Amino acid sequence: MNKKxxxxIDGIFPISEKSFQEIESLLKFETFEKGETFIQRNKRNEKEYFILSGVCKSYLISPDGEEITISLFTENNILSPQSIRTSKNTSNLNFQALTNIELVSMNAKEFESLMIENIEIRHFGNTVLQNELISKVEKEIGLASLTAKERLIEFRKKYRLLENLIPHTDIASYLGITNISLSRLRKDLMS
Amino acid sequence: MNKKxxxxIDGIFPISEKSFQEIESLLKFETFEKGETFIQRNKRNEKEYFILSGVCKSYLISPDGEEITISLFTENNILSPQSIRTSKNTSNLNFQALTNIELVSMNAKEFESLMIENIEIRHFGNTVLQNELISKVEKEIGLASLTAKERLIEFRKKYRLLENLIPHTDIASYLGITNISLSRLRKDLMS
DNA sequence: GTTCTCCATTAACATTTGATAAAAAGCAAT
DNA sequence: ATTGCTTTTTATCAAATGTTAATGGAGAAC
Structure with a gap:
């Protein structure tokens, strides 16, 4: 498991065997079932997560009670470490499993201690856990300026297999349209 | 100036006099004129910025050559420290002054050194320079799920004075609509 | 198998937004 | 004041998206 x-990690930011062993000691394996909300907004959260398998989403509840899907996270990705912890160590967002998922978690405080002691891990932390996330978030903002059809096309490029794996309602919410509109676009793009 | x-800083995250003096030694005062693009995408950037006065925007150029306004930044705010530096120390976004602006800049590398030595500054760095930004970005993503009219209403709440201060074209781009549509909404909201 | 429920699709109509073009208003330079 | 430039508004029409309601299909529970 830790080999995976x-x-x-190496795919994003190569790290020495020695430094990895230090991180490895903090890792904890976790699983959640489809539909389970495993991080809740405004609740304490002191962990960082890697996704080993499955798909999950982050979401908010809008003023009129609707779920708004903010981001999608797939296998081999880091789960918004900073975005899930505000200055109060609480989460900004809810996170829900869209399929059964396997995660690896890591205590954030302990990781910070490692970062102080080890310059390579510090560099790793700054690079991976911050910048990768932010560029993801920014790309998603950039999407907002496209039309719904263009956004669907981009979604398909980025998440090839996801369209048949998770509820269309979530995809529609992620794209910022209704599921009825999504259905129309899907039909439109078939011809 | 440094008192400001x-x-x-104290408004966001109170910091001791001693720690502030350490930061203070890194501060540099800068000004840019209305219209000036002072950070360019894919160019090296090793600074963090505070805005003392004025308004600026971050933007991208879309595939068809259009400017897309991603974020607006006003007086007394921190200018996306992490988002302006990727892992390669280059900027993800362009930043342009929408009015004449006064900034205070700080070399990021030097600041990181301070963070290593001083636990209070480290805490400040983690809290302010990362989390505040990310929550800003996330709020802006949340906006994407609203209708254009609702987004304009939210924009007015958040940036009270800005509507008469910067080009409507930028506001429209920020809201993800055309300036013609913005004009219609403005008229609509007057009645 | 039957029923139930949830999800996706389709249809019809209303509303919003975009595109284009033209007019009006603001603003700077002279 | 006048000219020229840019921004904002207005109008018209086309396209995209939302709303509501009805239909069809897949899977779960019985």
Missing amino acids: VKNI | VKNI
Whole structure:
């Protein structure tokens, strides 16, 4: 299992065997079932997460009670470490499993201690856990300026297999349209 | 001038006199004129910024050559420290002054050194320079799920004075609509 | 198998937004 | 004041999206 984590990490930011062993000691394996909300907005959260398998979403509840899907997270990705912890160590967002998922978690405080002691891990932390996330978030903002059809096309490029794996309602919410509109676009793009 | 910076910092995250003096030694005062693009995408950038006065925007150029306004930044705010630096120390976004602006900049590398030595500054750095930004970005993503009219209403709440201060074209781009549509909404909201 | 429920699709109509073009208003330079 | 430039508004029409309601299909529970 940790070998897989090592591969994920190396894919984003190569790290020495020695530094990885220090991180490895903090890792904890977790699983959640489809539909389970495993991080709740305004609740304490002191962990960082890697996704080993499955799909999950982050979401908010709008003023009129609707779920708004903010981001989608798939296998081999880091789950918004900073965005899930505000200055009060609480989460900004809810996170829900859209399929059964396997995660690896890591205590954030302990990781910070490692960052102080080890310059390579510090660099890793700054690079991976912050910048990768932010560029993801910014790309998603950039999407907002496209038309719904263009956004669906981009979604398909980015998340090839997801369209048949998770509820269309979530995809529609992620794209910022109704599921009826999504259905129309899907039909339109078939021809 | 640095007194103002101290006040801005204290407003977000109170910091001791001693720690502030360490930061203070890194501060540099800068001004840019209306219309000036002072940070360019894919160009090296090793600074963090505070805005002392004025308004600026971050933007991208879309595939068809259009400017897309991603974020607006006003007086007394921190200018996306992490988002302006990727892992390669280059900027993800362009930043342009919408009015004449006064900034205080700080070398990021030097600031990181301070963070290593001083636990209070480290805490400040983690809290302010990362989380505040990310919650801003997330709020802006949340906006995407509203209708254009609702987004304009939210914009007015958040940036009370801005509507008469910066080009409507930028506001429209920020809201994800055309300036013609913005004009219609403005008329609509008057009655 | 039957029923139930949830989800996706389709249809019809209303509303919103975009595109284009033209007019009006603001603003700077002279 | 006048000219020229840019921004904002207005109008008209086309396209995209939302709303509501009805239909069809897949899977779960019985």
